[in-house]
């Protein structure tokens with residue numbers, strides 16, 4: 001099906017894009033890589049009257065280190081995240097998650113900003129972003145603000161980004177090397193049935209889970225079992241993993257039952273913890 005007709009705008013600066021969003025309100029949608037928005041428009045699930053293509057805004061796809069963190073521009077493609085030497089050496093869990101997104105075409109066009117704002121419950125990055133305790137910088141008519149990952153994902157396809165704001169960059173620690181991302185994917189698309197990111201550091205082991213519930217979450221009950229332990233035993237890891245779906249309501253759809261998703265969350269949590277600690 002073709003998308004309903006729309007006007008197309010191509011701002012070259014962030015300020016211009018924000019002004020267009022402010023002017024057109026709910027009639028407008030930002031376009032980045034187009035790999036979620038365009039399918040939604042073709043299915044008429046989204047019918048924006050104005051499409052604001054931000055792909056030509058300069059400097060929004062850089063990946064650079066600054067003050068102990070790595071800043072990833074919103075327009076960095078999944079492929080750029082996958083192959084970034086900086087991320088691979090200092091924060092490889094994001095590259096690992098990016099490397100298993102969809103297929104080569106999706107990775108070449110899709111962007112980290114688009115994926116985070118779309119907030120698909122089965123997207124890969126949210127698990128890593130939560131486990132990294134990352135933050136995102138957004139810009140709107142009132143200026144810029146920083147949102148912690150824990151406060152960013154609100155519900156199915158919903159974030160705390162306001163309608164007139166644009167995600168500018170994601171910031172992750174430049175010291176997260178004891179990490180792993182393990183997912184079981186839906187074979188046709190690659191989307192996660194259960195994807196688990198683990199980041200182990202001096203302050204403990206953080207676990208982000210995607211694909212299982214309406215929104216990605218931190219597996220708090222599992223983290224609690226591991227609290228204060230830098231090299232947990234096999235039994236402790238198994239106990240922690242058994243809590244990976246505690247307190248969440250797993251999705252139940254044609255791709256996987258709720259029970260199966262919860263099971264995959266537990267299995268992949270154990271595998272991801274073991275993989276991360278073996279690397280550390």
Ligand SMILES: Cc1cc2nc3c(=O)[nH]c(=O)nc-3n(C[C@H](O)[C@H](O)[C@H](O)COP(=O)(O)OP(=O)(O)OC[C@H]3O[C@@H](n4cnc5c(N)ncnc54)[C@H](O)[C@@H]3O)c2cc1C
Pocket residue numbers: 029030031032033034035036037038039054074075100101102103106109110111112113114115116117118120122123124125165166167168189190191192
């Ligand atoms: C066949 C297929 C398989 C896929 N498999 C996977 C997979 O395995 N794992 C996975 O994680 N994803 C998967 N995806 C989704 C893919 O990663 C998309 O690229 C991503 O979800 C959206 O990024 P985008 O840059 O294409 O955003 P767009 O489609 O351009 O935009 C998505 C949404 O975000 C908004 N937006 C975009 N950028 C910004 C910004 N900077 N500020 C504010 N709002 C913004 C748009 O208005 C829109 O609402 C798949 C997609 C396809 C088509």
